[in-house]
Amino acid sequence: xxxxxxxxxxxxxxxxxxxxxxxxxxxxxxxxxxxxxxxxxxxxxxxxxxxxxxxxxxxxxxxxxxxxxxxxxxxxxxxxxxxxxxxxxxxxxxxxxxxxxxxxxxxxxxxxxxxxxxxxxxxxxxxxxxxxxxxxxxxxxxxxxxxxxxxxxxxxxxxxxxxxxxxxxxxxxxxxxxxxxxxxxxxxxxxxxxxxxxxxxxxxxxxxxxxxxxxxxxxxxxxxxxxxxxxxxxxxxxxxxxxxxxxxxxxxxxxxxxxxxxxxxxxxxxxxxxxxx
Amino acid sequence: xxxxxxxxxxxxxxxxxxxxxxxxxxxxxxxxxxxxxxxxxxxxxxxxxxxxxxxxxxxx
Numbered sequence: 001x002x003x004x005x006x007x008x009x010x011x012x013x014x015x016x017x018x019x020x021x022x023x024x025x026x027x028x029x030x031x032x033x034x035x036x037x038x039x040x041x042x043x044x045x046x047x048x049x050x051x052x053x054x055x056x057x058x059x060x061x062x063x064x065x066x067x068x069x070x071x072x073x074x075x076x077x078x079x080x081x082x083x084x085x086x087x088x089x090x091x092x093x094x095x096x097x098x099x100x101x102x103x104x105x106x107x108x109x110x111x112x113x114x115x116x117x118x119x120x121x122x123x124x125x126x127x128x129x130x131x132x133x134x135x136x137x138x139x140x141x142x143x144x145x146x147x148x149x150x151x152x153x154x155x156x157x158x159x160x161x162x163x164x165x166x167x168x169x170x171x172x173x174x175x176x177x178x179x180x181x182x183x184x185x186x187x188x189x190x191x192x193x194x195x196x197x198x199x200x201x202x203x204x205x206x207x208x209x210x211x212x213x214x215x216x217x218x219x220x221x222x223x224x225x226x227x228x229x230x231x232x233x234x235x236x237x238x239x240x241x242x243x244x245x246x247x248x249x250x251x252x253x254x255x256x257x258x259x260x261x262x263x264x265x266x267x268x269x270x271x272x273x274x275x276x277x
Numbered sequence: 278x279x280x281x282x283x284x285x286x287x288x289x290x291x292x293x294x295x296x297x298x299x300x301x302x303x304x305x306x307x308x309x310x311x312x313x314x315x316x317x318x319x320x321x322x323x324x325x326x327x328x329x330x331x332x333x334x335x336x337x
Contacts, residue, residue: 013316129281149313156281156315241284248279248286 002164003068010072013157015150017083022146026091030141036092038135038231039144041223043084044097045200048105048214049077052121052199055109059117066118066165073158080151087144097219104217109204115177118165119184124199125159126245127188128152130238131228138232159249166253178254179275182268185250189243189261200224278321282314290322295331 015021053074060066081102088096132152136145169177188197200214201224211217215224228234247258258264278287285308293308301323305311311319 009317126281153282153315157317159281160315160317244284245279245281249281252278252286 001065002161002168003065006069006161006164007072010076010157010161013153014076017079017086020150021083022143023090025142025146027141027143028091030139031091031144034231035139035141035144036088036095037220038223038227039084039088039092040095040097041218041220041227042135043081043088044101044105044218045214045224046077046081046084047097047102048200049074049081050106051109051214053077055112056117059111059114063114069161069165073161076154076158080154083147083150087147091143101219104219105214107205107208107212107217110206112204113180115169115173115180116184118162118169119181120188120199120202122159122162122166122249123184123188123197123246125155125162126249127198127242129155129159130242130245131232131234134232134234134238159245163249163253170253175271175275179268179271181250182254182264182271185246185258186261186265186268189246189264278318280309280311280314280318282311283309283318285309287318287321287325291325291329291331294326295329298331301326 053070056070057067060070085096129152132148132155136148136152139145139148166177166181170181190197203209203212204214205212215221218224243261247261247264250264251258254267256263256267258267279285280287280290283290290308294304298304299307302312304326305319305322309318309322311322
């Protein structure tokens with residue numbers, strides 16, 4: 001079981017909303033309305049860990065180890081939403097999300113193969129880690145900078161935890177796990193796709209289409225692209241860090257060198273051919 | 278294994294330490310972002326450094 005060791009390491013790393021956020025260093029002169037709007041949108045996005053946790057528990061009923069880990073992941077993601085809302089409550093209460101806005105990102109996700117969801121969220125955590133690091137660089141207000149660093153670190157730890165479960169799947173299932181992880185890796189490093197390649201941008205409920213992405217259910221559905229492109233400026237350099245993080249970890253996991261997305265695509269095609277013969 | 282916070286593979290970090298061995302904490306400061314990052318890779322880096330004996334002690 002991986003869960004007990006993960007619980008221990010994540011508990012040791014856990015930060016306190018009371019003592020690890022320098023609330024008294026707040027500087028109002030370094031915060032504008034657009035930035036407050038972005039903090040609000042991120043708080044709502046983090047709230048969408050609720051339907052994601054529900055999906056994970058539903059689709060992993062035969063896996064008590066991973067399901068137990070999801071209890072920690074859900075707690076920490078909800079805490080991300082809460083710390084952002086606490087920031088708004090203290091310094092910009094007019095931007096606090098309403099309960100209706102939070103509830104709008106809780107909707108049922110269609111069932112999906114458990115290994116695909118695992119790999120998708122592993123890639124998503126790497127991306128989110130980089131978005132938050134970039135957001136920290138963009139902001140000059142010290143308290144929100146500190147919060148984004150805490151969030152980025154948590155997302156990196158979550159990626160490492162997902163990696164551990166991916167490694168376990170490779171050991172137990174080999175072929176099907178390799179096929180699934182490389183397929184998702186190809187999807188998440190495809191340069192022709194929208195740069196906001198994150199689980200919150202995927203359609204997850206056929207019956208609700210097209211209103212079935214988390215981002216599409218935000219009060220400002222076009223916000224994410226604008227935040228990345230015009231506000232925090234998530235440039236090609238940042239994108240390269242995400243790509244390298246995904247490819248290098250998949251290289252290590254699958255035992256093959258993936259210097260480029262193309263190399264991963266070639267590997268994935270070879271697995272498909274092998275699987276069909 | 279790849280350290281997301283440092284944007285470096287563990288192999289790259291160990292190679293830097295092999296080229297110029299530093300006390301462990303200083304090594305983390307110079308060759309990684311683990312001290313300001315998530316810290317998940319620190320046990321793995323320590324294990325690799327001890328195994329490879331590319332180590333100078335803190336406060337030595």
